[in-house]
Amino acid sequence: MLGEYKVSRCSRQCYVEKRPLKEGEWYYSVVIEGDDQYERRDYSLDAWKGPPEGTVGHWKCRMPTAGEKKLVLAPREVLIDLLRQMEAMPDQAKTRYLLALMLLRRRHVRLAEAPAEQSVAPESAGAAEPPMLHVEVVDDGSVISVIECPIGRSEAERLSEALNELLYCEAGETHEE
Secondary structure (H helix, E strand, O other), X not given: OOOOOOOOOOOOEOOOOOOEOOOOOEEEEEEEEOOOOEEEEEEEOOOOOOOXXXXXXXXXXEOOOOXXXXXXXXXXXXXXXXXXXXXXXXXXXXXXXXXXXXXXXXXXXXXXXXXXXXXXXXXXXXXOOOOEEEEEEOOOOOEEEEEOOOOOHHHHHHHHHHHHXXXXXXXXXXXXX
């Protein structure tokens, strides 16, 4: 079962050097499992010696600069439509899988049972089918099936950047109709 974990925002201060992170400075953030909660710590590049013991996850970020344009996530309808369209793009299977997980985390979709028409037919019982993630769109109840793809560390950053390129735009580029 997927759980929701609360992690604080960037402290804007280096945990080791006890100094404010500067505008445009690269830094690392880590999430460490505590007794009954998770703690976030931010480290400047100079202070970073790798993830400390007990780290659940870590990532590299950059402090925003003044006047930097704010990026916003595309509307949920656009994201759901993109997930459907990407079914016809087998070369984008891993990006599509990450998009489905992101939509699941944001509760735009929820886990669903496999649709009846996707049952294994007797003549194809010998062929190994890839594992599938089935999600139900919260807005209309439709089910979308996505191939579950293993994602290695070496490709995670590239896929994350590709997904961000698809999903985010500058705040001024969106408008409500």
